[in-house]
Amino acid sequence: MKRNPAKLLWLLLLFSDTVPFSCEKSMRERAIELMQDARLIDGHNDLVLQLRILYQNRLSRVNLRELNQTHTNLAKLQAGYVGAQFWSVYVLCSAQNKDAVRLTLEQIDAVKRMCNSYEELELVVTAQGISDSRRIACLIGVEGGHSIDSSLATLRMYYDLGVRYMTLTHSCNTPCVTGLTAFGQEVVKEMNRLGMLIDLSHTSYSTVKAALNISKAPVIFSHSSAFAVCNHSRNVPDDILQQLVSDKVLGFVFWRKEFVDHFDHIKKIAGSELIGIGGDYDGAKSFPEGLEDVSKYPSLIEELLRRGWNETELKGVLRENFLRVFREVENLICQNTYLIGSNSSHLTNQWDLIIFFPSKLEMLKLCLEGASSLQGRRLMSLFAPHVENQD
Amino acid sequence: MMFSCKDKHHDFECPMPFFFCPTLCAEHDPYGLEYPGASCPLPIHCTPPTCWLEKRNLFVFHSSHNDLVLQLRILYQNRLSRVNLRELNQTHTNLAKLQAGYVGAQFWSVYVLCSAQNKDAVRLTLEQIDAVKRMCNSYEELELVVTAQGISDSRRIACLIGVEGGHSIDSSLATLRMYYDLGVRYMTLTHSCNTPWSESSSKGIHNFYPSVTGLTAFGQEVVKEMNRLGMLIDLSHTSYSTVKAALNISKAPVIFSHSSAFAVCNHSRNVPDDILQQLKMNKGIIMVTFNADVLACGRKSVNISTLADHFDHIKKIAGSELIGIGGDYDGAKSFPEGLEDVSKYPSLIEELLRRGWNETELKGVLRENFLRVFREVENAFAMTRSLTSHKHSNEIPMRGKETVQE
Numbered sequence: 001m002k003r004n005p006a007k008l009l010w011l012l013l014l015f016s017d018t019v020p021f022s023c024e025k026s027m028r029e030r031a032i033e034l035m036q037d038a039r040l041i042d043g044h045n046d047l048v049l050q051l052r053i054l055y056q057n058r059l060s061r062v063n064l065r066e067l068n069q070t071h072t073n074l075a076k077l078q079a080g081y082v083g084a085q086f087w088s089v090y091v092l093c094s095a096q097n098k099d100a101v102r103l104t105l106e107q108i109d110a111v112k113r114m115c116n117s118y119e120e121l122e123l124v125v126t127a128q129g130i131s132d133s134r135r136i137a138c139l140i141g142v143e144g145g146h147s148i149d150s151s152l153a154t155l156r157m158y159y160d161l162g163v164r165y166m167t168l169t170h171s172c173n174t175p176c177v178t179g180l181t182a183f184g185q186e187v188v189k190e191m192n193r194l195g196m197l198i199d200l201s202h203t204s205y206s207t208v209k210a211a212l213n214i215s216k217a218p219v220i221f222s223h224s225s226a227f228a229v230c231n232h233s234r235n236v237p238d239d240i241l242q243q244l245v246s247d248k249v250l251g252f253v254f255w256r257k258e259f260v261d262h263f264d265h266i267k268k269i270a271g272s273e274l275i276g277i278g279g280d281y282d283g284a285k286s287f288p289e290g291l292e293d294v295s296k297y298p299s300l301i302e303e304l305l306r307r308g309w310n311e312t313e314l315k316g317v318l319r320e321n322f323l324r325v326f327r328e329v330e331n332l333i334c335q336n337t338y339l340i341g342s343n344s345s346h347l348t349n350q351w352d353l354i355i356f357f358p359s360k361l362e363m364l365k366l367c368l369e370g371a372s373s374l375q376g377r378r379l380m381s382l383f384a385p386h387v388e389n390q391d
Numbered sequence: 392m393m394f395s396c397k398d399k400h401h402d403f404e405c406p407m408p409f410f411f412c413p414t415l416c417a418e419h420d421p422y423g424l425e426y427p428g429a430s431c432p433l434p435i436h437c438t439p440p441t442c443w444l445e446k447r448n449l450f451v452f453h454s455s456h457n458d459l460v461l462q463l464r465i466l467y468q469n470r471l472s473r474v475n476l477r478e479l480n481q482t483h484t485n486l487a488k489l490q491a492g493y494v495g496a497q498f499w500s501v502y503v504l505c506s507a508q509n510k511d512a513v514r515l516t517l518e519q520i521d522a523v524k525r526m527c528n529s530y531e532e533l534e535l536v537v538t539a540q541g542i543s544d545s546r547r548i549a550c551l552i553g554v555e556g557g558h559s560i561d562s563s564l565a566t567l568r569m570y571y572d573l574g575v576r577y578m579t580l581t582h583s584c585n586t587p588w589s590e591s592s593s594k595g596i597h598n599f600y601p602s603v604t605g606l607t608a609f610g611q612e613v614v615k616e617m618n619r620l621g622m623l624i625d626l627s628h629t630s631y632s633t634v635k636a637a638l639n640i641s642k643a644p645v646i647f648s649h650s651s652a653f654a655v656c657n658h659s660r661n662v663p664d665d666i667l668q669q670l671k672m673n674k675g676i677i678m679v680t681f682n683a684d685v686l687a688c689g690r691k692s693v694n695i696s697t698l699a700d701h702f703d704h705i706k707k708i709a710g711s712e713l714i715g716i717g718g719d720y721d722g723a724k725s726f727p728e729g730l731e732d733v734s735k736y737p738s739l740i741e742e743l744l745r746r747g748w749n750e751t752e753l754k755g756v757l758r759e760n761f762l763r764v765f766r767e768v769e770n771a772f773a774m775t776r777s778l779t780s781h782k783h784s785n786e787i788p789m790r791g792k793e794t795v796q797e
Contacts (some may be wrong), residue, residue: 109566149511153520
């Protein structure tokens with residue numbers, strides 16, 4: 001076929017000086033298109049703590065759509081294509097052994113009131129809830145094991161109230177002083193049974209190792225970065241990254257400076273399926289230039305596109321990796337229950353294990369919605385044989 | 392042996408060896424009954440001496456709708472796997488007896504000691520709520536419900552949750568709301584101690600907030616919030632002034648979950664005639680209690696007839712639509728002859744039939760009166776929601792302690 005000189009000229013123009021400008025525009029557009037299709041799930045935001053500090057949780061005094069003393073408001077979340085947000089429920093470490101439980105309930109209450117007050121927001125508690133939501137899905141994460149006051153019952157009640165992850169420590173040790181004590185191990189196991197995500201941000205190296213050993217479900221770091229890129233104690237070393245890959249599929253989310261390098265590094269060490277986003281807006285003091293608030297997420301995606309990340313990898317980072325982890329944690333509830341139903345001998349405490357569900361029907365629904373419908377059917381036949389098979 | 396130890400608010404000498412504070416060892420040994428120190432994973436703490444005293448007097452001071460769950464904590468540390476609730480015989484209540492007593496719905500009392508006020512009352516309350524839920528999910532005879540319709544529809548023994556004592560909310564409306572979210576459907580404003588915002592009918596048992604009378608400004612907010620949520624306000628254990636104040640403010644019917652008639656026995660736990668009349672206007676309910684001490688004012692012989700006298704009196708003063716049943720099994724120490732446990736309810740109904748009560752009145756006493764009250768409280772909640780804007784419902788007064796005069 002003869003080459004068309006006009007075509008050649010057109011191609012040359014494309015690669016001329018005007019190209020960088022038009023490529024940036026298209027990168028930005030690509031980023032936005034991608035995010036419109038796969039809205040971001042962010043693992044960690046401390047707005048609710050700011051609402052306590054600034055307004056004593058009096059939501060009637062603040063318009064969350066336009067609030068400008070914080071990194072976060074509803075308009076900015078929408079501009080940032082945030083589709084789901086874990087709101088951090090945090091109480092000061094100094095409340096440990098004092099009124100941490102009551103303060104935690106107050107923060108959970110604040111999240112719920114906030115999410116019920118605005119039509120842009122919607123409280124959800126499952127992976128399916130995130131997928132189905134057409135608004136900004138709200139979830140709740142408790143930041144710091146001191147919030148449970150060493151009580152598994154309190155952990156269960158937080159789960160009943162909608163809490164779906166707990167960070168095992170904040171910046172203070174719980175009564176589990178190094179790594180995880182025997183009770184700390186019980187906490188991890190109970191979180192597995194409940195289907196609550198175990199968050200290892202803020203925890204020590206030995207706690208991470210111990211938790212990874214015990215947990216039968218994927219774990220998360222709701223807001224940490226790569227130690228190899230920046231050796232801050234809040235970051236995750238390469239050997240842990242590798243353990244994450246080899247032992248189980250993992251969600252892993254990001255925070256702060258030179259952050260794009262962190263993304264590249266972790267992808268190199270362990271793969272992009274491990275990665276998510278946890279901005280820590282309104283929790284941290286300073287943010288990279290260009291990422292000052294929650295409306296700026298598209299700039300991150302743009303930069304990753306520029307560095308050669310493809311759309312599948314980016315959709316993973318934006319939401320799919322996290323949803324996969326969340327679903328797997330939910331599936332484990334079903335598996336545990338099934339084990340009980342089949343009278344596995346290694347379970348010493350069948351009654352205690354079987355009885356934490358708010359209602360059997362809720363649990364069954366969850367199992368049926370989950371990936372393993374075969375599990376769901378088996379469970380239905382064990383617990384509710386009179387209910388029609390939902391095939 | 393003396394231990395020097397810290398609790399949340401003081402350093403003091405603990406007079407008891409191996410006595411574990413409920414604050415930290417609740418999972419293992421809340422009352423220091425069975426386990427040596429080594430099994431507790433947490434540092435040793437001690438409770439103040441009053442807690443030890445109260446432990447000895449547990450059966451005198453605790454009374455509530457049905458306190459089985461408290462007994463489960465004392466006897467089994469909430470380890471339900473160690474107990475078969477169908478056949479349990481150390482308590483007034485077990486499932487077989489409930490069925491024999493034709494109990495269709497039971498409010499399980501979630502109670503924590505007054506001595507936990509300002510300490511770990513909130514966490515202990517969550518533990519008791521958790522115990523109720525685990526219990527109701529473990530037995531197919533039981534079913535947790537949270538609405539009047541749930542009670543009506545249930546073919547099993549419907550379980551509901553009532554929190555016994557405002558000290559459980561630690562002066563926090565948010566905590567009250569979270570209890571509601573967890574399924575709590577009534578709260579008794581006080582137990583045997585004043586809170587910073589409400590006055591108890593018990594005097595001299597505890598020394599909390601002695602200058603509080605009736606309801607403070609914050610106490611009024613609590614009542615309004617309970618109306619707004621659709622949570623039943625329970626006035627058993629509260630003082631006369633608290634009752635008057637609550638009846639003035641509440642826009643919904645209130646309940647006495649376990650109290651009897653003051654005119655028949657002038658115990659401070661009972662309800663005087665003028666209040667009964669105000670309760671009638673309020674369309675509330677008094678769930679007559681079986682605690683022998685409040686029925687018979689010290690008389691040695693207490694039997695079904697003694698209890699039936701209370702029913703007759705209230706019916707005479709205010710009508711039978713006001714009446715329900717709140718046995719207080721596993722909460723009180725002694726019960727009338729013939730009513731020793733939860734299987735004996737039919738004997739009461741038999742006696743009332745003998746005294747000329749008709750079937751409509753008795754169906755009212757058994758369930759219809761309570762269902763009517765519960766539905767009306769649910770309706771009041773629905774009306775408040777539609778009338779009030781979001782802004783009002785989000786407003787949170789500061790914690791009650793700041794407004795209380797000590």
